[in-house]
Amino acid sequence: MRFELLKKSGEARNTILHLTHGDVETPVFMPVGTNGAVKMCTHDCVKKAGSQIVLANAFHLYLRPGLDVLNSFGGLHKFASWDIPILTDSGGFQVFSLSKHVKVDDEGVTFRSPLDGSIHRFTPQKVVEIQETIGSDIAMVLDECLAPGNDAKATEKSLKRTTKWAEKALELHTRQDQALFGITQGGFFKDTRIVSTREITSMPFDGFGIGGLSVGETFEKTVEMLDVIMPLMPENKPRYLMGVGDPVLMLEAIERGVDMMDCVLPTRLARHGAVFTSHGRLNIKSAVYALDDSPLDPECDCEVCQNYSRGYIHHLFKKKESTAMMFATYHNIYFLHKLMEKTRNAIKNGEFSEFKKDFLKKFTSNNVKQMALERGESK
Ligand SMILES: [Zn+2]
Structure with missing residues (x-):
């Protein structure tokens, strides 16, 4: 992936990501096609509406249709006949929010499928493998998504894991035609947000996601956290705020230097x-x-x-x-x-x-x- 910063107005940025399946100019909104399709919108409509890139979800695609099907079709672009860039979410958020009997340890997370109760295990390596099979233009690392309400101590412990998993993912990622983004976490504490942002952005990822925001906290809290995180983000890499699709919050994020955003909100609404x-x-x-x-x-x-x-x-x-x-x-x-x-x-x-x-x-x-x-x- 090649990345160009074209212009700044204050901290707001106009940039281009040159990806395997095309260029993406930012700031950009990415519609969500969890299972390889945007709900109630055909591929033609998605493109006609002006989409430059769509999201798909590694967790959902891994459970169904499964890696065998994706492999035999040669990846999601061919399987779903998508010809524009695809970003896959690692599924970390879904494991922690949708699955039952989630057990997390330092090496990964074990969970029961919400579809049929079968037992699965995600490790940083497994999640890289899944996304390499999907063949998305941008893959995200596995991170631990803590539910809001955790205290600073639990957040700190979880961060150690997220950082370790990020190192592992970097080590194991092989596809040269796929960009890999790290994800910063840190809950709603300034100190842990700073630690995580510093740790993750010191690693040679192609870009950085900001995770664990827009999960039910107030608008003011999201903005407060962005004020802490954004000044620490490296200038020469894309910044992706995960799970934001409200116009007001989008502009606040862009003002602070966010380049990319996705959310189910506009389609769900x-x-x-x-x-x-x-x-x-x-x-x-x-x-x-x-x-x-x-x-x-x-x-x-x-x-x-x-x-x-x-x-x-x-x-x-x-x-x-x-x-x-x-x-x-x-x-x-x-x-x-x-x-x-x-x-x-x-x-x-x-x-x-x-x-x-x-x-x-x-x-x-x-x-x-x-x-x-x-x-x-x-x-
Ligand atoms: Zn209209």
Whole structure:
């Protein structure tokens, strides 16, 4: 992987990652296709919405279809007919959040599959192997994801493991056409965050993920931790904030030097009828939109907003037509990609902070009014 830092506006960065399956210009949002497909969005739609790279998940793909299938097809790009870059999450987060009977030791983690209860073991080596079989453009190391609420002592102990596992992964990674990213952890303590960021970024990874944030803590806490972590990040490597897809937090992260982000939020919200607009979020299932002939977001130039009304999409949601979810998903992905494109342009013009201020002023202005309307509390 080759990495270029093109331009900075304050700490916000415009960079390019040259990956095996194509270039990715940042700041970038990466839609999540856990099982090799983005929910309610065909590959064509994902690309048309402006996606440069998609995420897949090593944990889920390892359990099903399994490595034999992926191997026989020659990797996920061929199996799923994806021709754009893929980043695979190591599955650390999923092992700790979805599996039962999780037992972690210094060498790895043993767990029962949430699918059929079978016993599996992930080690740093195994997770590298899985991702080399998948053949993603960017692989992530196995890390221990502590649930929020752990004290400083438990966090410190867990960090030692994460650092040791990172060293192991580096040692065992062989694919030259695949970038390998380390992951910094450290819970919600400044000291442990500093230790982890220093340790992980001192290793020769191609880039660095920031893990363990956006796991249920407050907005202020996430930002506080980013303020501690980001100044310690090396300038010449990409920085990936894992699990963030809220427009407001995305801009806060970019302002502090984050390059890449992913999240299930925009696609999950869409399936529940919640869509992003330039004036904040709205829920199209609310009765106030039944007779509304304006598009989801009057300022959006996506295909859905160019062709269909809120009233029609409201009706489709009411009738549980899957087209409703497809429309909302496409629009939400498009909205975030457009936001990232505007952000990149603002950075190129050296105007990031003005851009952020203008966007947030509008995006947060109508939210309260809109939500009240939807709840029928305001006339
Ligand atoms: Zn749209």
